[in-house]
Amino acid sequence: MTSLTDAKKTIAISVGDINGIGIELVLKNHNEVAKLCNPIYCINDELLTQASKLLELEIPTNFKTYPTYKNFKIKAGEVTEKSGFFSYLSFLDAINLATDGKVDGICTLPINKKAWQKAGVHYVGHTDMLRDIFKKDAIMMLGCTEMFVALYTEHIPLKDVPKEIEAKKLYSFFKNFYTFENPKKVAVLGLNPHAGDDGVLGDEEKEIIKAIQKINKTLGSEIFQGPFVPDTIFTPNSRKNFNYFIAMYHDQGLAPLKALHFEEGINVTLGLPIKRTSVDHGTAFDKAYKKNNNLSNLSYLNAIKKLVE
Amino acid sequence: MTSLTDAKKTIAISVGDINGIGIELVLKNHNEVAKLCNPIYCINDELLTQASKLLELEIPTNFKTYPTYKNFKIKAGEVTEKSGFFSYLSFLDAINLATDGKVDGICTLPINKKAWQKAGVHYVGHTDMLRDIFKKDAIMMLGCTEMFVALYTEHIPLKDVPKEIEAKKLYSFFKNFYTFENPKKVAVLGLNPHAGDDGVLGDEEKEIIKAIQKINKTLGSEIFQGPFVPDTIFTPNSRKNFNYFIAMYHDQGLAPLKALHFEEGINVTLGLPIKRTSVDHGTAFDKAYKKNNNLSNLSYLNAIKKLVE
Numbered sequence: 001m002t003s004l005t006d007a008k009k010t011i012a013i014s015v016g017d018i019n020g021i022g023i024e025l026v027l028k029n030h031n032e033v034a035k036l037c038n039p040i041y042c043i044n045d046e047l048l049t050q051a052s053k054l055l056e057l058e059i060p061t062n063f064k065t066y067p068t069y070k071n072f073k074i075k076a077g078e079v080t081e082k083s084g085f086f087s088y089l090s091f092l093d094a095i096n097l098a099t100d101g102k103v104d105g106i107c108t109l110p111i112n113k114k115a116w117q118k119a120g121v122h123y124v125g126h127t128d129m130l131r132d133i134f135k136k137d138a139i140m141m142l143g144c145t146e147m148f149v150a151l152y153t154e155h156i157p158l159k160d161v162p163k164e165i166e167a168k169k170l171y172s173f174f175k176n177f178y179t180f181e182n183p184k185k186v187a188v189l190g191l192n193p194h195a196g197d198d199g200v201l202g203d204e205e206k207e208i209i210k211a212i213q214k215i216n217k218t219l220g221s222e223i224f225q226g227p228f229v230p231d232t233i234f235t236p237n238s239r240k241n242f243n244y245f246i247a248m249y250h251d252q253g254l255a256p257l258k259a260l261h262f263e264e265g266i267n268v269t270l271g272l273p274i275k276r277t278s279v280d281h282g283t284a285f286d287k288a289y290k291k292n293n294n295l296s297n298l299s300y301l302n303a304i305k306k307l308v309e
Numbered sequence: 310m311t312s313l314t315d316a317k318k319t320i321a322i323s324v325g326d327i328n329g330i331g332i333e334l335v336l337k338n339h340n341e342v343a344k345l346c347n348p349i350y351c352i353n354d355e356l357l358t359q360a361s362k363l364l365e366l367e368i369p370t371n372f373k374t375y376p377t378y379k380n381f382k383i384k385a386g387e388v389t390e391k392s393g394f395f396s397y398l399s400f401l402d403a404i405n406l407a408t409d410g411k412v413d414g415i416c417t418l419p420i421n422k423k424a425w426q427k428a429g430v431h432y433v434g435h436t437d438m439l440r441d442i443f444k445k446d447a448i449m450m451l452g453c454t455e456m457f458v459a460l461y462t463e464h465i466p467l468k469d470v471p472k473e474i475e476a477k478k479l480y481s482f483f484k485n486f487y488t489f490e491n492p493k494k495v496a497v498l499g500l501n502p503h504a505g506d507d508g509v510l511g512d513e514e515k516e517i518i519k520a521i522q523k524i525n526k527t528l529g530s531e532i533f534q535g536p537f538v539p540d541t542i543f544t545p546n547s548r549k550n551f552n553y554f555i556a557m558y559h560d561q562g563l564a565p566l567k568a569l570h571f572e573e574g575i576n577v578t579l580g581l582p583i584k585r586t587s588v589d590h591g592t593a594f595d596k597a598y599k600k601n602n603n604l605s606n607l608s609y610l611n612a613i614k615k616l617v618e
Contacts, residue, residue, distance in 0.1 A: 157511030202466030
């Protein structure tokens with residue numbers, strides 16, 4: 001038993017916006033999380049004590065923290081400068097613990113973008129900040145064990161997506177994705193309806209085909225398959241054949257994913273020197289510090305599981 | 310009981326490509342279909358007899374046909390000129406029965422596009438032909454009772470979609486949709502990720518907002534709502550609030566729809582002088598005239614139900 005315990009990975013957990021639901025998830029699920037890993041929570045004892053009193057939840061005895069600065073009054077469900085800055089620091093401490101090799105990966109609880117703005121944090125969100133810190137083309141992958149979707153393009157207007165479909169860039173993306181996730185096979189989606197229907201409905205699929213051929217040649221195996229017709233690759237029968245999908249744009253992958261797996265979905269950042277996962281929900285200010293709010297812990301536990309697998 | 314029977318609607322059914330699964334669905338489900346409506350099947354007796362022998366399925370006694378020309382040898386699972394032309398004529402007969410007022414609507418079983426090409430039929434498919442015959446902006450709507458998705462744009466390259474997002478055109482579409490489907494409320498999707506995020510990720514949503522405001526003013530009620538964030542409008546909780554969705558483009562609506570409701574989905578054509586529904590699957594040549602092929606009749610029965618509701 002001791003050896004099994006010793007083999008557990010150590011994970012830094014940034015608690016997110018303290019005015020949101022993150023800290024409740026942390027306190028309620030510590031015992032479950034501690035079975036999976038040795039968690040270190042980035043929060044100072046004063047703020048933790050304050051939250052535990054407000055939530056009427058005891059702090060578990062084996063609750064290890066890293067003392068992210070600083071203490072202030074929690075305002076349940078409110079967007080504040082102080083909570084915004086604290087959530088930024090909690091995330092930064094988690095990153096530093098990982099880059100210093102003190103933890104094996106980090107799991108992030110939700111921040112509020114407007115609170116970051118109020119606090120003068122100039123990043124849009126976690127992933128944006130990670131890209132800047134590490135100067136890497138991080139890949140956003142969302143989903144759960146049954147179905148992970150990596151996004152080739154993310155937060156850009158739809159009209160800018162087609163010009164991004166270019167064989168060389170796609171090849172780099174595929175290679176980066178393969179290096180970090182090491183999938184046995186991947187379904188690559190086409191861009192156009194019916195995947196272009198042999199060029200009748202758009203011809204960007206030619207670039208996707210070139211990139212697929214090149215990456216499979218590099219890997220010496222037909223790992224990447226497609227391009228598949230975007231509206232039929234997610235039917236129950238097609239899904240049986242794949243656990244990994246690469247979408248050409250945000251909603252192509254995330255609309256079907258969230259329709260099928262909303263509560264259990266997580267957000268994974270690939271391509272960085274550190275391992276990072278996140279829950280795929282927000283701060284839920286409307287539910288924060290409220291009794292009987294029926295918080296789902298599926299996304300949180302899955303985010304931890306992905307780090308220790 | 311007699312009065313109920315008399316009140317049943319009469320529906321013309323085009324049997325689709327005779328080398329495919331359409332005729333098997335017809336023969337196996339006649340009793341069920343006859344409970345819902347008075348069906349008239351567009352197929353001649355010789356071809357019907359041939360199919361029934363091949364399938365080892367008896368022709369029901371109360372099986373009413375319209376004698377679509379002509380008889381030839383059925384070639385299970387093959388793309389042939391003759392089966393292509395027959396499926397075209399079967400569809401045309403069904404349309405004529407409807408325009409002559411002899412039936413209340415038509416239900417179409419799948420044709421094969423390549424067989425139509427071989428037969429010299431210059432239409433891409435059913436909807437295309439209906440638009441040409443009636444010279445109307447027919448609307449494609451797919452789905453089932455839980456969730457119908459109407460497509461604002463359909464079979465065009467993705468790069469051409471953003472320039473179609475224009476308030477006047479959208480307003481006409483909304484008006485046409487409301488006239489023919491009479492929904493209590495409709496969720497209209499945005500075009501861009503996060504529905505543009507206040508213009509940061511694209512600004513076509515401005516046009517959508519204008520059109521929504523105008524149609525609601527015309528109708529004197531907030532029937533059309535949105536624009537909604539495309540990747541979260543189909544989550545389980547959001548879906549509870551709507552049965553009708555308008556997607557800006559093909560895969561935005563159909564990928565989540567088919568992920569959730571594949572077997573039971575149907576295709577409805579709105580905006581025509583006649584009522585038309587169709588199954589939302591193909592000819593399934595690989596399963597045609599084969600034992601134990603596990604054909605699902607959900608789409609077929611739903612297509613009939615939609616016509617008689």
